């Protein structure tokens with residue numbers, strides 16, 4: 001008599017949560033004492049992160065998702081997408097064309113396409 005053996009494979013499917021990655025482009029503003037040494041700029045050339053928010057695909061100085069104060073200002077102006085909690089004028093979810101608009105701004109400035117946000 002022969003023994004038949006078999007393997008039962010159970011595969012588990014793992015659900016990865018594509019959660020919202022909040023934060024990530026926080027800026028560290030160190031209020032230096034007067035007369036202190038000048039702040040040395042971080043890596044000069046390739047790092048545009050000071051101007052560009054890679055995560056949100058807009059210039060940092062208008063990135064309401066990184067700056068709660070800005071967000072409040074946009075809210076006041078009525079430029080606000082309640083659904084996605086960001087200014088309507090920066091809501092790529094409602095208006096994907098906006099992403100291209102900002103990317104074009106980046107390209108005009110640096111002559112290269114903006115870095116893609118991770119994920």
Ligand SMILES: [Zn+2]
Pocket residue numbers: 025053055056057063064065066
């Ligand atoms: Zn941002």
Ligand SMILES: [Zn+2]
Pocket residue numbers: 081083084085091093094095
């Ligand atoms: Zn929206």
